[in-house]
Amino acid sequence: MRLTYHPYTLELRRTFTLATGSRTSTPAMLVEVEQDGIIGYGEASMPPYLGESQATAEAFLARVELSQADPFRWDKILDAVDHLAPGNHAAKAAVDIALHDWVGKKLGLPWHRIWGLDPEKAPVSSMTITIDTPDNIRARVKGAEGFPVLKIKLGSERDKEIVQTVREVTDVPLRVDVNQGWADREEALRMVEWLATQGVELVEQPMPKERLEDHAWLTTRSPLPIVADESVVRLSDIRKLRGAFHGINVKLMKCTGMREAYRMILLAHDLGMKVMLGCMTETSCAISAAAQLAPLVEWADLDGALLIANDPFRGATVHDGKITLPQDAGIGVERILDQ
Numbered sequence: 001m002r003l004t005y006h007p008y009t010l011e012l013r014r015t016f017t018l019a020t021g022s023r024t025s026t027p028a029m030l031v032e033v034e035q036d037g038i039i040g041y042g043e044a045s046m047p048p049y050l051g052e053s054q055a056t057a058e059a060f061l062a063r064v065e066l067s068q069a070d071p072f073r074w075d076k077i078l079d080a081v082d083h084l085a086p087g088n089h090a091a092k093a094a095v096d097i098a099l100h101d102w103v104g105k106k107l108g109l110p111w112h113r114i115w116g117l118d119p120e121k122a123p124v125s126s127m128t129i130t131i132d133t134p135d136n137i138r139a140r141v142k143g144a145e146g147f148p149v150l151k152i153k154l155g156s157e158r159d160k161e162i163v164q165t166v167r168e169v170t171d172v173p174l175r176v177d178v179n180q181g182w183a184d185r186e187e188a189l190r191m192v193e194w195l196a197t198q199g200v201e202l203v204e205q206p207m208p209k210e211r212l213e214d215h216a217w218l219t220t221r222s223p224l225p226i227v228a229d230e231s232v233v234r235l236s237d238i239r240k241l242r243g244a245f246h247g248i249n250v251k252l253m254k255c256t257g258m259r260e261a262y263r264m265i266l267l268a269h270d271l272g273m274k275v276m277l278g279c280m281t282e283t284s285c286a287i288s289a290a291a292q293l294a295p296l297v298e299w300a301d302l303d304g305a306l307l308i309a310n311d312p313f314r315g316a317t318v319h320d321g322k323i324t325l326p327q328d329a330g331i332g333v334e335r336i337l338d339q
């Protein structure tokens with residue numbers, strides 16, 4: 001099996017602002033595996049705050065040796081890739097997605113069928129509205145008209161003003177992502193109680209990721225589900241979050257790909273936690289890979305490919321929040337742009 005990769009820069013349609021900073025592009029790495037005339041596509045998307053870069057991905061992928069690999073031993077291959085070096089989660093996800101795509105294509109089946117899932121069970125996806133000026137927020141919310149649920153980024157001094165601005169324009173249910181932006185648990189509870197009166201249905205990562213006791217305090221009192229994002233990276237993180245959160249946000253780029261994401265969803269459900277399937281700004285390659293798992297989860301936030309201007313793939317679509325899974329084999333994408 002032949003592995004190739006090259007850097008690709010995702011151009012964002014609009015500046016993306018979170019509690020942690022702003023950016024206009026996202027570095028990525030596009031990966032292909034090829035054998036028997038079949039190409040499997042994969043992708044690493046690497047927002048800078050997560051610590052990976054095109055340089056680290058390139059250095060990691062240079063060490064991945066697949067020339068003698070049997071792709072149907074993908075479980076063993078992915079264990080070996082994981083053990084090459086710590087971290088590098090997005091680069092590992094790129095290999096995982098490409099291998100899944102290849103195996104599905106070889107079998108002639110999309111992964112949601114291999115897993116036995118009903119594509120109609122995929123929940124609607126939210127569309128993200130990032131922190132911005134009131135005029136821009138109003139424009140963005142109007143631009144997301146048709147989406148049945150929006151995800152609002154909070155975590156600044158202006159939180160109430162932002163929610164009120166959104167509410168001037170729409171009355172659809174909102175999800176709130178604080179990105180660790182609140183410092184005090186008592187204030188967090190007061191804010192969550194206020195948000196519950198504003199048509200908000202869940203709150204993601206209110207406080208810093210390591211503060212599990214404060215999150216547990218909040219979760220036992222909160223009128224809304226509290227969902228971990230930054231506090232949960234991989235499978236091994238989930239058990240210690242029981243009681244601290246009502247649910248977890250699983251993202252392929254955090255957890256090394258489809259194999260581990262599937263296991264995380266099953267474990268979280270076993271522990272009585274709900275699951276959101278999330279994403280970074282990504283092409284339709286990684287979004288289509290994640291979408292294969294969407295029928296398993298309670299909440300989806302798979303708007304990543306809608307936020308970029310130069311998507312080189314066509315695959316799963318998210319139209320007005322409805323996730324449509326391609327019936328094509330593998331992850332169900334085709335290359336539409338050469339770069």
Ligand code: MG
Pocket residue numbers: 177179204205229230249
């Ligand atoms: Mg989040």
